[in-house]
Amino acid sequence: MKCGVQILLLSCLVLNVGLPAAYGQSKPTREEKVRADKAKVESEGFWIYNDLARGLEEARKTGKPLVVVLRCIPCEECVKLDDDLMEKDPVVRPLLDQFVCVRIVGTNGLDLSLFQFDTDQSFAVFFLNADQTIYGRFGTRSHRTEWVGDVSLKGLAKALQKTLSLHADFKNVKSSLAAKRGATPEFATPEQFPALKAQYGPKLDYSGNVVKSCIHCHQIGDAKRTLQRSRSEPFPEELIFPYPHPASIGLILDPHECATIKDVVAGSWGQKAGLKAGDQLQTMNGQPLLSMADVQWVLHQTDAAGASISLEVLRNGSVKKVSLKLPAGWRKTGDLTWRSSTWGLRRMTTGGLVLEELTSAERQDLSIEEDKMALRAKHVGQYGPHAAAKSAGFEKGDVIVAYDNQTHLLREADLIAYGLQQTRPRQVIPVKVIRSGKTLTLRLPMQE
Numbered sequence: 001m002k003c004g005v006q007i008l009l010l011s012c013l014v015l016n017v018g019l020p021a022a023y024g025q026s027k028p029t030r031e032e033k034v035r036a037d038k039a040k041v042e043s044e045g046f047w048i049y050n051d052l053a054r055g056l057e058e059a060r061k062t063g064k065p066l067v068v069v070l071r072c073i074p075c076e077e078c079v080k081l082d083d084d085l086m087e088k089d090p091v092v093r094p095l096l097d098q099f100v101c102v103r104i105v106g107t108n109g110l111d112l113s114l115f116q117f118d119t120d121q122s123f124a125v126f127f128l129n130a131d132q133t134i135y136g137r138f139g140t141r142s143h144r145t146e147w148v149g150d151v152s153l154k155g156l157a158k159a160l161q162k163t164l165s166l167h168a169d170f171k172n173v174k175s176s177l178a179a180k181r182g183a184t185p186e187f188a189t190p191e192q193f194p195a196l197k198a199q200y201g202p203k204l205d206y207s208g209n210v211v212k213s214c215i216h217c218h219q220i221g222d223a224k225r226t227l228q229r230s231r232s233e234p235f236p237e238e239l240i241f242p243y244p245h246p247a248s249i250g251l252i253l254d255p256h257e258c259a260t261i262k263d264v265v266a267g268s269w270g271q272k273a274g275l276k277a278g279d280q281l282q283t284m285n286g287q288p289l290l291s292m293a294d295v296q297w298v299l300h301q302t303d304a305a306g307a308s309i310s311l312e313v314l315r316n317g318s319v320k321k322v323s324l325k326l327p328a329g330w331r332k333t334g335d336l337t338w339r340s341s342t343w344g345l346r347r348m349t350t351g352g353l354v355l356e357e358l359t360s361a362e363r364q365d366l367s368i369e370e371d372k373m374a375l376r377a378k379h380v381g382q383y384g385p386h387a388a389a390k391s392a393g394f395e396k397g398d399v400i401v402a403y404d405n406q407t408h409l410l411r412e413a414d415l416i417a418y419g420l421q422q423t424r425p426r427q428v429i430p431v432k433v434i435r436s437g438k439t440l441t442l443r444l445p446m447q448e
Contacts, residue, residue, distance in 0.1 A: 030211045034105075037071075038206075041103060048102040050204075052111075055102035059130035065167040066128040067096060067160070070104040070115075070217070089153050095160040099127075106214040109202040112185045118243035118300075119221035120339040124293065125156070127163040129170060134180040135163045136290030137297060140255075142245045144338045150292060154256040159290040162258055166288060176286055180297065190215045193223035194230075218340045225341065229348055229448050235420035237304035240345075241331040244299040246292060248334035249326065251275065259289040273311075273324040280314040304331050336413050343386075348447050349419025351389030352381020355412040358399065366399065366434055373407050375400045375415060377433075385447055393442050395435065402432035419446065 028036065041049050048055045052068065059066050104110070114132055117124050117139075124139030138159045140150035166173050187193050191200045196215060205213035221242070228235055246253050250268020254260045259281040264271045281289050284298040302309060306328040313320050336342055346352060355375040358368070368374045377398045381387050400415075401407065404423065409415040423429060425448040432441050 031209060034210050035206075038105070046101065048100065050103065050105050052102055052104060055100050056130055056132070059100045059128075062100065063130075064098065064100050065135065065163055066102065066126075066130065067099045067163075068102050068104060068115075068126045068128060070107065070110075070124075089157075091157045092153055092160065095157060095164070098164060099160070106204050107190050107217055107220060108200060108204055108213070108215050109189050109191070112187065112189060112220075114181070116182045116185070117217075118296065119217045119219075120242075120341055121217070125159075127159070127290065129167065133170075133174060133177050135166050135177065136180065136288070137293040138291045140245070140292040140296060142247065142335075142338065144340070148255070150255055152255045155254075155258070155291060158256075158258050162288075162290050173288065176283070176288060179285065179287055179301070180294075182301065190220045190223070193220070193227065195223040195226045221341045222344050225344060225348075226448070229420075229425060232424045234422070235417075237329075237331045237417075238300065240417050240420055241334045241336060242300060243296040244331055244334045246270075246295050246299070249299070249324075249330065251295075253292045253295065255292065258291055259295055269324065269326055269330065273322055275311075275313065275322060275324070276315065278315070282312040282314055282319065284309055284311050286310070302326065304329070306330065332414070332417060334413075335411075336416065337411075342416070345416050345420065346381075347385045347388075348425075349416050349423065351392060351394070351444050351447070352386030353377050353389045353394060354379035355400065355415065357411060368399075368401065371408070371410075373401050373403065373409050373415075375409075375412060388445055388447060392444050393440075394431075394433070394444075398433040398435050400431055400433050401439075402430070404429040404431075 038049065041047050047069070048058070055066055055068070058064075114134075115126060117126075117137065118141075121139050121141045124137060126137055127135040129135065136159065138151070138156055141147055142150055166177075189202060190196055191202055196219060200213065200215050203213075204210050225235070225239060228239060247265075250265035250270035251261055252263040252265070254262040257280070261270075261275060261277055261279045261281070263277050264275055281295065283289060284295060287294065287298060289295060298309065307326055309324040309326065311322040311324055313322050336345070346354065354377070356378045358366070358374040358376055360370065363370065363374050366374070377389075377394060377396050377400070380390050380394055380396050382390060403409055403415055403418065406418060409418055423446045425446055427446045428443050429446065430441050431444045432439060434440075
């Protein structure tokens with residue numbers, strides 16, 4: 001039986017194709033893995049391979065909802081959960097049989113008006129109706145390589161179950177799902193972005209080098225930011241801090257549940273709203289919630305200048321209404337340095353420097369107050385545009401204490417955000433550093 005339309009949006013095409021190399025044989029290349037994966041999936045027939053239109057048509061015929069899995073090329077970090085999801089889990093697999101399952105490999109030609117997601121994620125799922133109404137999303141990440149605190153098979157199973165409930169009551173809940181689809185994007189598909197247009201087409205090239213023809217998920221976000229920088233316009237906060245993690249507002253959610261609070265950080269906006277551990281978030285701004293990713297979607301759509309989010313919370317068997325108030329600049333509490341896209345932002349604002357915060361003891365040794373900037377150059381880029389800081393005289397171990405005369409940028413994320421919003425390409429800014437006990441002022445060029 002065909003399994004619903006599943007678009008799992010991964011920022012990489014994971015290809016665990018079950019081809020262990022024999023002793024003495026070389027490991028298969030990426031190209032070989034991609035082609036073997038295609039042959040394996042198509043022969044097994046569990047997924048509709050790389051054909052969303054066919055999946056939508058089958059959903060219309062069968063009346064089933066869709067789960068769409070997008071697997072980009074290649075990310076071995078994504079393999080474990082994805083393999084379990086497709087082939088092994090005794091709870092998830094029977095649930096998938098009630099869906100139409102489609103796997104999309106590569107984002108070439110992807111409808112960006114429908115599939116809007118955090119492009120730095122390595123695992124994301126869309127649950128759809130055949131008319132392309134979005135029931136919800138699944139897949140969250142807050143670390144470069146680890147995902148166990150953000151997603152789980154138990155959480156996925158509950159999201160699938162809730163999707164089936166929404167699908168059974170579709171006529172009554174459809175209006176509440178409208179906001180799960182965002183505004184019309186500037187470019188309809190990824191390959192239309194200026195940074196991607198010359199190199200990529202709307203389809204994968206199986207007649208040539210399929211790996212090189214694939215647009216990775218993270219390249220979509222990179223293309224957006226490159227375009228913004230080329231226009232010499234300040235970056236909006238939602239482009240710097242996209243899809244805020246619930247932890248950034250003080251909500252630690254349980255990855256094994258749909259949207260249940262595991263803990264609330266003391267002094268956070270979540271605590272000030274009266275939210276408590278054990279609360280089950282039923283809706284945010286009227287939208288039903290299937291997972292942590294759905295919470296992130298609502299936060300992503302929330303004004304960076306400050307807003308109030310309405311919630312319905314199930315607590316001790318009764319539903320309570322809660323107002324979550326977020327002040328101006330609330331997004332800036334989030335972290336961006338784990339994201340693959342940060343490397344491009346460092347090119348623009350630090351000339352290829354990777355920065356880390358000094359410890360309290362290290363601050364004391366240099367007589368730097370706790371509320372003043374103290375960011376050490378952990379790595380200095382060596383090549384191309386990422387060597388701009390090196391060319392300007394920066395060295396590993398330099399401690400930045402002022403950037404464009406600003407001394408309040410305490411985290412690398414704060415410095416990058418300031419650079420994106422307050423500087424322009426080709427501008428040269430002063431950067432004060434401490435090196436071997438001496439204070440130097442270097443001139444750092446800003447880049448596109």
